[in-house]
Amino acid sequence: MDKQLELLQGTLDMLILKAVSLSPLHGYGILLRIQQISKDRLEIQQGSLYPALYRLEHQGWIASEWGESENNRRAKYYRLTAAGRRRLKTELHNWKRMSDVIAGILRTTPEEV
């Protein structure tokens, strides 16, 4: 198996928003889900997860509520807010544009310059 890719800077926020958009999750659940849908190809620093969650909450894109987890433990669930949904769409759009531009630059052959 290939070595896990390191997260690009600034993309953790996007991934969290995406993960939560599918259904409300607690912190550990978000971690698991990102790993799951990336098919374990991404390396995520656990220590940077919670600061990112709190920052996103402060900015109003996710909202939290205490609830009960699957194994009857008290856990804080995060869900996407309406503003967060809009933000995700914008981020997605920007990401596609950025990746197109970068890919275009990297594909340039000596002749095209």
Added chain:
Amino acid sequence: MNLWSRIRSWSRALLRRSRTETDMDAELRSHLESRAEDLIRIGVPRAEALRRARLEFGGLERVKEECRKSRGVTFVESLLQDLRFGLRMLRKSPGFTTVAVLTLALGIGANTAIFSLIDAVMLRMLPVQNPERLVQIRFKSLLSQDPMSSLTNPIWEQVRDHQDVFSGVFAWSPRTFDLADGGEENDINGIYASGDYFTVLGVRPAAGRLLTTSDDVRGCSGVAVLGYGSWQSRYAGAQSAIGSSIRLNGHYFPIVGVSQRGFSGTDVGRPFDVAIPICAAAILGRSLDMRDAWWLSMIGRLKPGANISQAQARMKVLSAPLFGAVVPQDWSAKSQDIFRKNTFLLNPASTGVFGGIRQQYGQPLKILMLVVGLVLLIACANIASLLLARSAARKKEIVLRLSLGASRARLIRQVLTESILLSAIGAILGVFFARWGSALLVRFVSTNQGQVFLNLKTDARVLAFTIAIAVLCGVLFGVLPALRSTRFEAISAMKEGSAQTAGGRAHSASARWIVAAQVALSLILLIGAGLFIRTFTNLMTLNAGFDPNNVLLTEMNVHSAGLSDPALASLYGQMLAKLQALPGVVSASQCLLYPLSSGDEWNFEVSVPGYKPPNGVEPLVYLNWVTPGYFSTMRTPLLEGRVFAARDSANSTPVVVINQLLANTYFPGQNPIGKHIQIGGPEIGDKPLEIIGVVQNAKRDSLDQDFLSAAYVPLAQIHSLREDTTFEIRTATTPGALIPAVRDAMASVNKSASLGFSTLKQLADDSVLQEHLMAVLSGFFGGLALLLTAIGLYGVMAYVVTLRTHEIGIRMALGAQKGSILRLVMREAAIVLAAGVAAGLLGSMWITRLARQLLFGLTPDDPSTLAFAVAALVAVALAATYIPARRAMRVDPMVALRYE
């Protein structure tokens, strides 16, 4: 998440503080445990699983620190930060803070005081059941513009028995009763109340029972209900009061109960001590069948579901039959016709009825509210200027904060928080000042005859008002400095450190606008003060037609002693003789109505055979019965003919003395002496009266009312004497000193007569109390406004001089004289003054119109008052400008040129 849990989590988020720490801890711990559990599930031993989970996570404390940083600060937390910072800033400049807080305390306190008076007098609902369903029943007569509040007992009985519009009606009349047993009066505030009074209002007894309809039938023996306050103060709240008797005007009434705590009657400002049924008036000497004695007020409670316009329509229809049934039989046909056309008029009575203190002080209070509002604006302007200057001094700090990434909105919010904090502290002090001030005002307007009692507790409405104006003030004087100090042009300019830049000039421009506004507002207040002060002095110096000094008035009532007319006449004669013989008495006389006695509307139709007065003149004359010595005692000058003498007795020709107004109206251009005049009324008889003298006009009800047509008839020629009369005694020294001697003299003739003492000077002063109040208060606030404006003007001029020091130095170095420098500075001030005065004059023309009804002897646009106010303002303003101007003159060019 449903709405409720969303609100809960939102409010929790808003208020989270220490809970967040435990929350965060719990969350992270739960994460670690979940990870450990997953590891255990795939076979890792427990201790190893925990260790691995923790390693993967990274340092727990470090993560917690990162979390705390990224969480940010909540709105409430940042607000608290602002408050703490604001307090620190205020503490750092104690001088400014003290001045600002005191100014605000005075301004906000004055506003709160006046508002709490307005609340107590005009806005507070009666503490009864559903006060909004109560309506007052007045009537409109063709004779006057304003509706009349008082009705006769026959009309009341008609309404009570035949109305179908209200679920209940009641009537009442305030009356002062005498508790004493002869001798000097011991007055108690009472009301005559109909049987339904308490029931319709929905008032409950605090002890015993209240009046019922069976207590109020013709021929009753009467019972009494005490007011709660009176029960506490006179009977110490003892149960034994119920069942005991109370002696009113010589008659005993059993006390059957006490009314509910907190209810003090339906007359604002006049709580009742005792209530007796209307039928008891017959016992106390008042006829219940008089169709032209207007003494009762009425209130009805609307039926559920009915509204006031429906009730009004129905009452209008009922007016003709109800009034028609009780037309006074002894009136002329024309008057009877007018009476029949009276119509009932309804108006809401949830806050009590229109009359009494509300009528007297309603308009003045509203004007005072405007006055103190303007003073507060001027004070806020001063504080705004101070804050502007301070923010200029804090520019370095602001530049630093902006460059460190603070948003402009955040900075503005911080400055506003500081301002509101300032005004909040001022408001708290102001509330205490307001309680003291409003109590003082109530004491000021309480006279001997009419004590005013208002419950001045700070209720929710007053508190809300205070908070609202505190916040408003804070925003008002904070917003300009906040906006100005954070503007980028100002900031980049300020970075140069020089005061003589665009920033400085912009600052002085806004400061000048502020001062111009202050000048305008001050001028309006000064003009108002001038108008009220002159109104008061006009009243105090007018010729009232009598000399009020050193006159002792003794009201005497023999209280249904059942004396016949000759016996009464003899009694009066004896009393008068005794009084005239007392040492220290210059002269004494007797009359039915003394001047300024306000209350009795005792007028009669007058006619002169063969003469018809011009249209628009009411054929009414106001009558008085007097003894011969009356005019000399009152010092009312005799203009023609003679006054009464001993020869004008019951057997001689009926004579009359008229006043100048009556003479001019009915005998224009002629000498009325010897002519005859007909005055209707059974006491006088139907024969025409011969005019023997003309006296000067004398004020009757109060000093600010016009003179009325008056006629005087000798006491000896009156057919049926009344049991109450008044003796006037002109004394050589202080009237009060003679009271014991008069008391003894009266007692030696009739021990059971009750006596009430007052001085004519006291009455004259009391009759202009409202004008006195307005003069004092408007003068005080006008002076205050002037002082604040002078301070503001001084501040701005000082700043302008500082701004232009460099320029002044150059001018002086180039040879300018001191005089031209002075002119330079004064010109700056003159521009501001001129703008302010112009705006002020314009504004005053519009605003002083509101006070038109309160003025006497002058109009709101009185030119001499305007001129004087402008002159005073300009003089003070120039004085305030002179000091910085002198400083400009003394500038040393060498120092100025080096100054930056």
